[in-house]
Amino acid sequence: MKKCLTKNWGVFVSAISIFIVVSWSQPQKSARVFYQLTVYQYSLPEQEKVLDNYLQQALLPALHRMQINNVGVFKAIANDTSKTKTLYVLTPLKSLDMITKMADKLADDKDYQASGAEYINAVYTAAPYNRMETILLKSFHLAPALKLPALTAAKKERVYELRSYESATEKIFRNKVQMFNEEDEIGIFTRLNFNAIFYSEVIAGSKMPNLMYMTSFENMQDREAHWKKFREDSVWKKISSMPMYQKNVSHIDITFLRPVEYSDL
Numbered sequence: 001m002k003k004c005l006t007k008n009w010g011v012f013v014s015a016i017s018i019f020i021v022v023s024w025s026q027p028q029k030s031a032r033v034f035y036q037l038t039v040y041q042y043s044l045p046e047q048e049k050v051l052d053n054y055l056q057q058a059l060l061p062a063l064h065r066m067q068i069n070n071v072g073v074f075k076a077i078a079n080d081t082s083k084t085k086t087l088y089v090l091t092p093l094k095s096l097d098m099i100t101k102m103a104d105k106l107a108d109d110k111d112y113q114a115s116g117a118e119y120i121n122a123v124y125t126a127a128p129y130n131r132m133e134t135i136l137l138k139s140f141h142l143a144p145a146l147k148l149p150a151l152t153a154a155k156k157e158r159v160y161e162l163r164s165y166e167s168a169t170e171k172i173f174r175n176k177v178q179m180f181n182e183e184d185e186i187g188i189f190t191r192l193n194f195n196a197i198f199y200s201e202v203i204a205g206s207k208m209p210n211l212m213y214m215t216s217f218e219n220m221q222d223r224e225a226h227w228k229k230f231r232e233d234s235v236w237k238k239i240s241s242m243p244m245y246q247k248n249v250s251h252i253d254i255t256f257l258r259p260v261e262y263s264d265l
Contacts, residue, residue: 032140032141033094033144034092034095034098034137034139035090035091035136035138035146036089036090036136037134037135038088038091039134039135040088041130041131041132041133042086042087042128043085047130048087050118050119052262053119054119055073055262059116060073063102066102070092070264071089071264072090073088073262073263074160074259074263075087075260076255078255086255088162090197090198092146133205133206134204135202136203136204137203137212139198140180143181146197147196147197148197149195149197150195151195151217152218155258158217158219159223161215161216161223162254164202164252165212165252166251167248170209172209172247173209175245176211176245176248176249179239179248180211180213183245185236187235188233189230194215194217195217196214196216197214198213200212207253216265
């Protein structure tokens, strides 16, 4: 009986050892992050000043104190000629519950409240923006985390390209997401050095179903050169001509942005 128990225990220990070795030898999937993309619309120079002061002096320092880093702040290049101007704030989050935790911590942050008082306590007759939209995104499983761009140009020269691809139905949308991931459209962007910041699917927003991603370039000429190479790429031509991936995008929005000087990106 004792020999039997000893033998069984040895088998059990061996099985556990094998399980541990196999588990550690398997490639670990990186946790997918979430993004909160806040879009401010404004029209007056006074509003822009309040927004800049609030973001630079209050919000970004408060987020950094929460260990939320790599926060991007961008203004549309079209602002130079548009009556309605836009400002984008991209905040990476490790989990969705960080959204409510972030709001609670900001409410309790005395430095934030003091530094952002002009924005926080603005009266309705002098609102710092005309409209604010929040879009929630989840990173693609093959691009699970935000990446910092490897650019050398001054921020005022850079071009960040934000693209939004809408699809006709949820199933067709999944087809386009598959095209980015399993069919390795992401790989083409990487190989051609598009300096992608993130790839994601929208999980809450005014335009759905859709995906959004952001690439970055030294300047507009650099951007044009990269897209020329992309269109001429043999792998892209092969993928884009495959019958299974036809008509999987119903609408595209392209927004050219520049980072403000105090942006982390």
